[in-house]
Amino acid sequence: DTAVSQTPKYLVTQMGNDKSIKCEQNLGHDTMYWYKQDSKKFLKIMFSYNNKELIINETVPNRFSPKSPDKAHLNLHINSLELGDSAVYFCASSQGAWGQGLKGEQYFGPGTRLTVT
Amino acid sequence: AQKITQTQPGMFVQEKEAVTLDCTYDTSDPSYGLFWYKQPSSGEMIFLIYQGSYDQQNATEGRYSLNFQKARKSANLVISASQLGDSAMYFCAMREGGDTGRRALTFGSGTRLQVQP
Numbered sequence: 001d002t003a004v005s006q007t008p009k010y011l012v013t014q015m016g017n018d019k020s021i022k023c024e025q026n027l028g029h030d031t032m033y034w035y036k037q038d039s040k041k042f043l044k045i046m047f048s049y050n051n052k053e054l055i056i057n058e059t060v061p062n063r064f065s066p067k068s069p070d071k072a073h074l075n076l077h078i079n080s081l082e083l084g085d086s087a088v089y090f091c092a093s094s095q096g097a098w099g100q101g102l103k104g105e106q107y108f109g110p111g112t113r114l115t116v117t
Numbered sequence: 118a119q120k121i122t123q124t125q126p127g128m129f130v131q132e133k134e135a136v137t138l139d140c141t142y143d144t145s146d147p148s149y150g151l152f153w154y155k156q157p158s159s160g161e162m163i164f165l166i167y168q169g170s171y172d173q174q175n176a177t178e179g180r181y182s183l184n185f186q187k188a189r190k191s192a193n194l195v196i197s198a199s200q201l202g203d204s205a206m207y208f209c210a211m212r213e214g215g216d217t218g219r220r221a222l223t224f225g226s227g228t229r230l231q232v233q234p
Contacts, residue, residue, distance in 0.1 A: 031220055045221035056221050106222060108162035
């Protein structure tokens with residue numbers, strides 16, 4: 001059973017289009033994240049949701065809109081795609097509480113490689 | 118200032134030898150966690166090992182150990198008896214704050230490890 005799954009794995013689209021990436025986790029975690037990995041492999045947080053509530057919203061263009069219909073799902077919708085949006089997008093999840101023996105490690109999905117032409 | 122610094126963009130090691138990947142961090146928060154992730158060429162992010170700021174002993178997980186020097190703010194990953202399958206990108210990451218703090222990970226720029234037969 002896949003712990004954190006993302007669809008699609010590859011996404012090739014043209015500038016100006018709107019696209020969505022879906023993420024699901026079956027680990028029972030209460031916190032989910034979107035990270036962006038650029039062409040130099042640098043990973044940066046975009047958004048974080050805890051129990052369907054947005055808790056982190058980094059400096060991301062408002063063309064990016066996350067949505068969490070329930071604790072197990074976190075989707076990412078991108079409007080008016082630009083060339084600079086080409087990257088690998090990772091979904092991750094963790095159990096928010098940590099300390100006292102809990103690590104709070106994050107488990108990542110396989111990534112979605114988005115190519116904007 | 119960068120929160121996580123990995124100064125070795127690339128490393129080579131002979132099969133069966135040990136290798137140390139460097140990581141220094143910067144935080145003023147007394148409560149934080151340090152993580153190492155492996156990203157093979159297939160692209161997935163694999164959690165390897167965790168060290169909490171209050172942990173008295175260095176973390177170990179199989180062939181992975183973390184050399185945690187709190188005063189120096191370093192958290193180096195040691196891989197013993199390197200195997201060809203260890204060839205990958207390795208990321209050091211930090212999570213700051215307690216349960217009510219920021220939960221997202223801040224990543225370093227990564228070290229590409231190549232294991233030679």
